Amino acid sequence: MKSIRYAVVATAAAALALAAGVAAAQERVTFKSAKSTSSYYQMAVQVAEAMKAGSDGGIIVTVEESQGSVQNVMEVKARGADYVFTTPPSLVGLAQGGKAMFEGKGDPAFDEIRALFPIPSLTMHFVMSDASGVTDFAGMEGKTILLGKGSFGAREGEKYLQLFGLEGKVELAEVELSNAVSALKNGQIDGFVTAGSYPAPNVIEAAASVGVNVLSLTDDQIAESKRTRLVIPAGTYAGQESDIVTTSLPVVAYTTTKMSDDVAYELTKTFWEEREAMGAGAPWWLGVDESLMPTITGKIHAGALRYYKEAGFTLTDANM
Template sequence: MKTLFRTTVAAAALATLAGTFASAETRITYKSAKVGSSYYQMGVELAEAMKAGTDGEITVTIEESQGSVQNVMEAKARGGDYVFTTPPALVGLAQAGKAMFEDKGDPAFAEIRALFPIPSLTMHFVMSADSGITDLTGMDGKTILLGKGSFGATEGEKYLELFGLTDKVTIADAELSNAVAALKNGQIDGFVTAGSWPAPNVIEAAASTPVTILSLTEAQIAETKRTTLTIPAGTYAGQDTDIVTTSLPVVAYTTTAMDDDTAYQLTKTFWDSKAKLGGSSPWWNGVDEALMGTIEGQIHPGAVRYYTEAGVALTDAQK
């Protein structure tokens, strides 16, 4: 009787233990952008993909961010459950203690490691068809809305200066959220915006009024020192040809505090889920293996394991 009792108790304990392991989950905090932005929505979509792709073994909590600099800064105080997004160039600046990270350096920045690329920040120069503008030089004498405080606004100002248009263009004093209505009403000739493609505000503009989305020449792109990106024909209403423009790559990062198995599973699940993600939100279709070349610095060892298994070539600097 005592033997039977001990056996029963042992079996129950094993069952409880097995249930504990079966229900164990890895919790990740994903910090990307402001609520309402396309990058915040991407985070929501990634969280859903991770949960579905791992049968609930990985759950992702989305945390609002005020921007990429904040994301990088927090890497020095977060643990192994922290994933964040930022352009690779900012990681390099943080590790070198330069620019916005001057006098804010920390040894923890050296422990930042990449996982996988996400949709790039892509420059869109959206002009009304009535304006007759077909290239950047045609913006001379026109009214353009840049918005304020965003990457697109800063980058747009930079391009106007690079191409000698600063004093030749009237900058509309309005928020980017008003761009589509202002374009439709003829209050502006065009607007500049940056985001993943297809960009929601560009979709809206092209659907409501005839627009021309400008391409940059090879020489102009070289002068910007940004990455070339091609938006395929048909992405926006009335767009019959490819758009050649510039982009700023964006990558999902963590630190060496994350264990290799978790980094592996996150990376594998992302790539396994990408086709399904793209079916729901086309901006994921802009992510492919070619973007791996935009990752500067080291990739997490767990992610390296996945890329090795998948036959993805990595540089020596990335390993």
């Protein structure tokens, strides 16, 4: 796939004029995210606050709770120009191809979905207590592991146990994931599996209070998983002296071609300009940078493309 690097071409005057135009109109946007109890709902609220601050009140974002990414994509059929939603890029591809959960539910509206910007990925964490002595997947044999139930992390964790020859060789704990840290503290479990944006709050707590080793995957294991490689930098968690190599499910904020180029431009520009400030209050935003752009595997909205070209981001032919 061909990559294209763009140089900065916009003038400050043009950018200021555009920002003023959007602010005067006070654009209102609906941001469809996730369940209100999830970290992704918190992220949506943070994005809404950042948009208001970064546009001087010119962009007002209303956050809507969602039951999940599939619902977010399906609502494209009935939504208008103000609709922004989050979902993994893989689901957009399935919707546009009428496959899997979208079989028999295809709609021309799916072809009009366009990306705006990446948000923190769902990142796999295989967390083992220091006391367990486990430093790799093979060492999990005979240990008691908490996977949780019904979540992406639970399903993915179960898949990895099967892929890496551990099915039936670990004891699966009947404990809710919300109790993972306390179960680790009292020795009820040797480790737990969780998926979320990093740094993950439950992993931070476990690392600080118990001492943990978050397992890295080998290149072969990552290839077997068919997921995206992601590196959690050294020092992210207490006692973590080296990078953690793991897998992730990318998540992206999308809209459709119904949104005007100017609004898409301003949303994207404001997001990237406010990212560092968001990271000061919520560290998971610090993991969002240009390195996540390749996870946007489909088309980017024309207005967002304008910003990326001005800012000198690397894009691919598939993004056009």
